[in-house]
Amino acid sequence: MQGMSRTPASAAPAASDWVRRAELSEGMERIEARFQGQAYALHRHDRYAIGSTLAGVQRFNYRRSQRDSLPGHSLVLHPDEPHDGQAGTDEGFHYRMVYIEPALIQAALGGRPLPFVEGGVSTDARLSAAVIALLAAPDLAREPLAQGDAIAGLAQALAAVSGAAAAPPRADFLAARRAREYLDAHRADVVALAALEAATGRDRWSLSHDFRTFYGTSPYRYQTMRRLDQVRRLLLAGSPLGDAAAAAGFADQSHMTRHFGKAFGLTPGRWLRITTGLPVVREVDTATNVQDFASGAA
Numbered sequence: 001m002q003g004m005s006r007t008p009a010s011a012a013p014a015a016s017d018w019v020r021r022a023e024l025s026e027g028m029e030r031i032e033a034r035f036q037g038q039a040y041a042l043h044r045h046d047r048y049a050i051g052s053t054l055a056g057v058q059r060f061n062y063r064r065s066q067r068d069s070l071p072g073h074s075l076v077l078h079p080d081e082p083h084d085g086q087a088g089t090d091e092g093f094h095y096r097m098v099y100i101e102p103a104l105i106q107a108a109l110g111g112r113p114l115p116f117v118e119g120g121v122s123t124d125a126r127l128s129a130a131v132i133a134l135l136a137a138p139d140l141a142r143e144p145l146a147q148g149d150a151i152a153g154l155a156q157a158l159a160a161v162s163g164a165a166a167a168p169p170r171a172d173f174l175a176a177r178r179a180r181e182y183l184d185a186h187r188a189d190v191v192a193l194a195a196l197e198a199a200t201g202r203d204r205w206s207l208s209h210d211f212r213t214f215y216g217t218s219p220y221r222y223q224t225m226r227r228l229d230q231v232r233r234l235l236l237a238g239s240p241l242g243d244a245a246a247a248a249g250f251a252d253q254s255h256m257t258r259h260f261g262k263a264f265g266l267t268p269g270r271w272l273r274i275t276t277g278l279p280v281v282r283e284v285d286t287a288t289n290v291q292d293f294a295s296g297a298a
Helices: 104-110 125-135 144-162 173-185 193-200 204-215 219-237 243-248 254-264 268-276
Strands: 018-021 028-035 040-045 046-054 058-062 065-069 072-076 083-087 093-100 280-285 289-294
Touching: 018 268, 028 040, 028 083, 040 254, 046 125, 058 093, 065 243, 072 125, 072 144, 104 144, 104 173, 104 204, 125 144, 173 193, 173 204, 173 219, 173 268, 219 243, 219 254, 219 268, 243 254, 254 268, 268 280
Parallel strands: none
Antiparallel strands: 018 028, 028 093, 040 083, 046 072, 046 093, 058 065, 058 083, 280 289
């Protein structure tokens, strides 16, 4: 995994806000961050968000309740569950997080249903040990075997803490996997339901159930998130917002911006600013009225 680069504090919205981010690698993305005040608006994504609070009070709304995570607590946010993020005190909060594709958890559990940890915050020692192992030394590259062991340990800890049943689910894992592979191969295309049915051998209703059982989200949401992954890669490489949106398969820049905010709780411009430290200018957008974007990427 590539090393993380730290956003200079002077480039962040507040003097103490910063994010260090590693590139998406083998279905995982790791960050370390510190924020004061509001960090993220309400959003959802199709990966597990697994993390650990290092300092301060990490407050967020999740499943109709306000949650507080303290140093030493583990955070487990299930795919497709809306949540936000802010500091619980004036001192701000510091945390590490890994966003991990459900497919990696599925592979480690052999096709069992995705584990669900109620409440979003856990003090379970088994889960804490697994999270620490996965998040240790975030600036250092990990050997593939070590990373594989850490993912397997996390999957088993999630299953144990959630009480997930060992019996195989009444859903078609192979069909769901074929659908995921098809969507990966046609990320930028408009995929017809009939084409997905033909690729998987399942009707659209059964396939929707299969996919959500094993990957925690719908096929459409999965494809949208893969498009947003491509947008982020292109923005970091210097592509203008409109070009990145088109290359990733979105109808236009406004379409991409709406999905970006829903997925990450930030505009593309603010995300790029705290990730790279580029200055931000503003441009009127017909769908969103006013949109931030980073100079050099517009």
